[in-house]
Amino acid sequence: MQDTTSFLSTLQAALPTITTGLTLSLSLIVAIGAQNTYVLRQGLRREHVLAVVMVCALLDMALMTLGVSGLATTLGQHPRALNALALAGAAVVAWYGAMALRRALAPQALQAQLQGEPQSLRTTVLQVLGISLLNPHVYLDTVILVGAVGAKQAPDLQGWFLVGAGGASALWFVTLGFGARLLSPLFARPVAWRVLDLLVAAMMGHIAYGLWTQVTLA
Template sequence: MLSTSFSQALPVFMQGLVLCFGLIVAIGAQNAFLLRQGLRREHVVPLVLFCALADALLISAGVLGMAQALGAHPGFAQAMALAGAAFLAWYGWQALQRARHASQLQAADGGPGLSRGAALAQVAAFTLLNPHVYLDTVMLMGSIGAQQPAGLRGWFIAGASIASLVWFCGLGFGARWLAPLFAKPRAWQVLDGLIGLTMWTLAVLLLQHALAPASV
């Protein structure tokens, strides 16, 4: 019974993990700010915790809220699955387009140090005032996670939350090691290529789920 339960939970956990990684790894203000603070070794712990906790709460709210919405409107589930597949396909195409061009993530150097409150206020603005964070966590991950069986939704949320925590920990605590890598355009081209292929794979799986005959 345990092995059967684990065999069912692991793919759902991995789907949440991989999807979150694909969405969160990007050149953006939040990541650049956290990388900067990591290089300065300034308030890294509270900043990492804030970013990871914000993602976990938004993903949980998205999955649970979408589950309630889909439960009230069963026909809406297929439409959301098709929309999710289309978005993942578009996101994958965008990542592959980025892979064709050089880009890099650089943390701003210099400038005065920040108090803990000021640093948290800045990272909160970068996180919560970015409309894409709600599209990614609440809408996309919420709609995909909500279509998992009720007993497995927690595994999806756990996988996504762990991906977020690992990424932000690596960015904050491993900044001195990661900064030279992220400053290399080639590294981002390879990463974007992998993200693009992964998003397309997830899009195909979601499309198959959307078009599968409903079980009786």
């Protein structure tokens, strides 16, 4: 009973950090892009969906962990460099928010290609790895941006931050892959992406402001 109470107390204290990781991760991955389009396409085709979802989620988690742990170790003794990176992260987040707002003003429907012959599991995994790892934004989002925010957390809260960030990534890919048949009629309409991008822009603005104030008011 005491262990359970202690865990719940720790979880309650870490909830703001988990929420930060979750909202940041969702803000970065919820957008029309090559990776999301591929996951949705596989979900609509009902072809190797579990493998695709697992590869995307595990890859995100690995890169986020690398960013948080690497930046925390390298920059932990250099607060000025860490603050500079956090300010750069705030600028990048603000830019992403502006892009989301721009997309909301001129939304486009998501077109998932359903044609084509069935693919082998090996081909599918290689394709999703290529789409993910050859996209420079993946490293900017996970290693640099998420890493910068995660490294700013207290050492005992960095694991909780990754729980939120990695959990958001896994939740999104599971929802997109296995809920594709339900989501595709909705996101075939531009207005759905307009609402989604407006929410992304709002979350990005909130996170950018938080990073900026964390450094400038410290």
